[in-house]
Amino acid sequence: TRHLVLILGDQLNLDNPALEDFDSTQDAIVMAEVSHEATQVWSHKARIVLFLSAMRHFYAALVHQYPSGLQGSYLKLDEHSFATLKDAWAQQISLLKPQKVIVCEPGEYRLEQDLIALCKEMNAELVVRDDTHFMCSKADFIHWAKVNKQLRMEFFYRKMRQKYDLLMQGDEPVGGAWNYDAENRKTFGKSGPQNVPAAPQVSIDGLTQTVIDTVETYFPNHPGSLKNFIWPVTRAAALQFLEDFIKNKLAGFGDHQDAMWQSANSSQSPYLWHSLLSTSLNLKLLNPREVIAAAVAAYHQQQLPLASVEGFIRQILGWREFIRGVYWLDMPKMGEANHYKHTCTLPSWYWTGDTHMNCMKQTINDTMQHGYAHHIQRLMVTGMFGILAELNPREVEAWYLAVYVDAVEWVELPNVAGMALYANGGRFTSKPYIASGAYIKRMSNYCSHCKYKPELKTGETACPTTTLYWNFLIKHYDTFSRNPRTTLMTKNVDRFSEADKAEVQARAQYVLQQINAI
Numbered sequence: 475t476r477h478l479v480l481i482l483g484d485q486l487n488l489d490n491p492a493l494e495d496f497d498s499t500q501d502a503i504v505m506a507e508v509s510h511e512a513t514q515v516w517s518h519k520a521r522i523v524l525f526l527s528a529m530r531h532f533y534a535a536l537v538h539q540y541p542s543g544l545q546g547s548y549l550k551l552d553e554h555s556f557a558t559l560k561d562a563w564a565q566q567i568s569l570l571k572p573q574k575v576i577v578c579e580p581g582e583y584r585l586e587q588d589l590i591a592l593c594k595e596m597n598a599e600l601v602v603r604d605d606t607h608f609m610c611s612k613a614d615f616i617h618w619a620k621v622n623k624q625l626r627m628e629f630f631y632r633k634m635r636q637k638y639d640l641l642m643q644g645d646e647p648v649g650g651a652w653n654y655d656a657e658n659r660k661t662f663g664k665s666g667p668q669n670v671p672a673a674p675q676v677s678i679d680g681l682t683q684t685v686i687d688t689v690e691t692y693f694p695n696h697p698g699s700l701k702n703f704i705w706p707v708t709r710a711a712a713l714q715f716l717e718d719f720i721k722n723k724l725a726g727f728g729d730h731q732d733a734m735w736q737s738a739n740s741s742q743s744p745y746l747w748h749s750l751l752s753t754s755l756n757l758k759l760l761n762p763r764e765v766i767a768a769a770v771a772a773y774h775q776q777q778l779p780l781a782s783v784e785g786f787i788r789q790i791l792g793w794r795e796f797i798r799g800v801y802w803l804d805m806p807k808m809g810e811a812n813h814y815k816h817t818c819t820l821p822s823w824y825w826t827g828d829t830h831m832n833c834m835k836q837t838i839n840d841t842m843q844h845g846y847a848h849h850i851q852r853l854m855v856t857g858m859f860g861i862l863a864e865l866n867p868r869e870v871e872a873w874y875l876a877v878y879v880d881a882v883e884w885v886e887l888p889n890v891a892g893m894a895l896y897a898n899g900g901r902f903t904s905k906p907y908i909a910s911g912a913y914i915k916r917m918s919n920y921c922s923h924c925k926y927k928p929e930l931k932t933g934e935t936a937c938p939t940t941t942l943y944w945n946f947l948i949k950h951y952d953t954f955s956r957n958p959r960t961t962l963m964t965k966n967v968d969r970f971s972e973a974d975k976a977e978v979q980a981r982a983q984y985v986l987q988q989i990n991a992i
């Protein structure tokens with residue numbers, strides 16, 4: 475064999491650079507499903523089904539692409555005994571003795587390291603090709619980070635807008651401002667969201683059903699439900715999701731991006747105006763350029779609100795690319811960071827939703843039912859509780875990697891360690907994202923269905939988030955009062971008497987000790 479091409483589970487694009495010079499007469503492909511990828515964290519069943527089904531569909535598309543025959547192996551979970559990808563690759567390398575092993579940059583540091591080590595051990599030449607799916611290469615990001623000492627998404631995003639000439643009028647942003655974030659934070663008011671677009675309708679094909687059965691057999695005790703599985707497993711389905719989003723949701727995307735709602739009406743889509751495109755992007759069933767192009771085209775053709783279109787493009791061209799950049803810039807350090815030296819164990823109800831804190835219950839229930847929760851639920855509910863309750867970042871990170879269908883480490887880890895937990899000491903955020911229950915009350919209706927009171931910081935019915943917020947501010951008073959972005963928060967602590975502080979701290983101690991029962 476001339477080249478052995480390795481295709482990983484999140485590299486399901488036919489324009490994968492590893493396939494660039496593929497010659498089916500002398501090259502071979504290997505794809506492998508291994509149990510370790512589903513069990514290294516306790517993966518949600520829907521996440522396992524998504525990956526395995528999308529991989530099987532992709533391999534079928536590859537076979538179709540080469541009607542005269544494809545040299546290759548697709549190793550199904552139930553048809554081999556390799557526990558890890560490294561074991562599966564080793565067997566293929568010794569079997570085929572390729573001149574070169576070719577792969578597109580893996581999305582995970584650990585896998586890249588395994589691959590480099592393996593090829594060295596086996597004396598095989600490894601070629602790692604740049605991942606052209608992303609709009610900013612690793613090298614370009616490293617260069618940008620060197621020139622811009624302050625790693626801030628906003629500055630990176632402006633550069634990307636200029637580079638790709640997106641929503642620009644000459645050198646200036648269309649509409650005069652780079653960012654309409656302030657318009658993206660509306661609440662649903664008392665009456666709740668009106669005319670929520672329906673979730674896309676999806677039918678499960680035979681292949682996905684087989685995978686569902688396999689997952690129920692092999693991982694019966696894993697968390698999460700498969701009843702609501704809607705995720706695209708083919709490029710065609712991903713394109714339908716994109717079309718649905720542009721047609722039915724993009725216009726309303728901006729306004730209520732940050733709002734959350736517990737609906738009494740079970741037929742209302744839990745996804746609100748969110749795009750549901752993260753899985754398709756992360757598996758590379760969609761290219762970010764085509765997603766952005768579709769949004770820009772709709773903006774021009776349908777005169778959609780600029781705040782919605784800009785807000786959406788910022789997520790993909792800005793956040794998604796920036797997050798990938800900082801992951802590779804800071805690994806492996808990022809995976810070890812624990813700025814506050816937090817060591818508390820993840821409460822058991824993170825896996826069940828069995829808590830009296832209604833915001834956590836709702837977000838975790840959504841997560842377990844759908845493998846999905848939106849950005850603010852992840853950042854300001856389950857994530858924020860993680861920092862305030864001083865949870866060990868490793869345990870929180872493992873939870874996020876396990877429970878979301880779109881979780882792959884390059885995007886999960888910076889969001890959890892960097893954004894939600896401030897575990898890396900604010901490498902790319904100007905302050906920790908913390909707030910009291912008042913924020914959750916403003917942005918949702920969760921508090922009106924809760925036994926706790928968001929405005930109370932002490933006493934039996936005090937909101938645990940509020941108690942822990944004030945406790946956190948008292949504990950870190952010095953650093954918070956020195957940071958111009960957080961100094962205002964500490965002004966409120968200045969009004970507390972010593973007795974007030976002691977009361978908050980005692981209640982916080984109680985909450986942390988009783989954490990599995992709150």
Ligand code: FAD
Nearest residue numbers: 748749750751752789793794848849852853880881886889
């Ligand atoms: P929309 O709200 O419709 O946003 C559009 C797209 O923008 C998303 O599909 C996504 O590709 C991109 N995007 C938006 N925010 C971010 C962000 N912060 N980082 C990177 N891309 C972004 N996203 C993942 O894809 N995988 C994860 O494992 C993941 N873990 C997260 C953990 C935490 C603590 C937080 C705060 C965010 C995390 N995100 C993750 C980002 C974001 O929450 C999801 O991308 C989004 O909720 C997916 O739903 P959607 O496609 O409907 O997104």
Ligand code: SF4
Nearest residue numbers: 833911921924928937
């Ligand atoms: Fe969450 Fe506190 Fe509101 Fe209850 S009162 S829903 S715990 S923020």
